[in-house]
Amino acid sequence: MxxxxxxxxxxxxxxxxxxxxxxxxxxxxxxxxxxxxxxxxxxxxxxxxxxxxxxxxxxxxxxxxxxxxxxxxxxxxxxxxxxxxxxxxxxxxxxxxxxxxxxxxxxxxxxxxxxxxxxxxxxxxxxxxxxxxxxxxxxxxxxxxxxxxxxxxxxxxxxxxxxxxxxxxYTSVLPELARSAAEATVALVPRRKTPGRWVFSMGIEVSRQGGSNP
Missing domain, CATH: 1.10.443.10 (Intergrase catalytic core)
Incomplete structure (x- = not known):
């Protein structure tokens, strides 16, 4: 307006x-x-x-x-x-x-x-x-x-x-905002996806099964 x-x-x-x-x-x-x-x-x-x-x-x-x-x-x-x-x-x-x-x-x-x-x-x-x-x-x-x-x-x-x-x-608004916050939080960490595992730029490899290799 x-x-x-x-x-x-x-x-x-x-x-x-x-x-x-x-x-x-x-x-x-x-x-x-x-x-x-x-x-x-x-x-x-x-x-x-x-x-x-x-x-x-x-x-x-x-x-x-x-x-x-x-x-x-x-x-x-x-x-x-x-x-x-x-x-x-x-x-x-x-x-x-x-x-x-x-x-x-x-x-x-x-x-x-x-x-x-x-x-x-x-x-x-x-x-x-x-x-x-x-x-x-x-x-x-x-x-x-x-x-x-x-x-x-x-x-x-x-x-x-x-x-x-x-x-x-604002009960109806908060869940949507919470989901947006979750996406924004994840987006802060640069990463690349490779077969079978997620690789974060901080040098920690996390497999899809939850294991990690420092």
Missing amino acids: AVEAPEQASMWHVMIYRGTRRGETAGLGWTEVYDKAAEIEINTQLTEVEYEVEEGDPKSEVSTRRVPLDDEGMRLLREHRARQRRERLRLGPAWVDSGRVWTRPDGSALRPSWIGDEFERHGRAAGLPPIRLHDLRHVAATLMLAAGIDLKVVQETLGHSSWVVTRDT
Whole structure:
């Protein structure tokens, strides 16, 4: 899905690759962006109750977490910060200083529901089948698992209550990834196949019957 909205690029990048929830995304403030450490801290979320936006703690205690960002994510955030500062100077007194990373054009905080509506709008414009915003968390998890990231790290990144929740959620994905990991592990060792035995480049010959000759 290509989005022609530069001011949103960093937001979608974080949600797709780091799996932040929409309330966490809307609630992220610049004081929780650590440039040198290349990470963000999730310690606030915005929720809507009868169309009123309320600020509160994340979904659970473990949802309060620090999330590392990749180089591209940090680059997009820096560009977004510079763009936001220019807009703040342009608007002057009309700028609403919410302190949030992603805001409305006047600087006011985003509604979590707006993020969902915007995602649906971009999806329709791209001609994609219906995709829920929450599915981006599944995308983030699957990408991390496919990259060989430890299950515990994936759990901590997503803010799941335990790695068991992560494991159970992605039960259908893990076996395939495990097989891929097995193939990748074997591929690390150069070898040649000869009749009756496998010959490894490390100098150990292993027969098909399991015997070995140092």
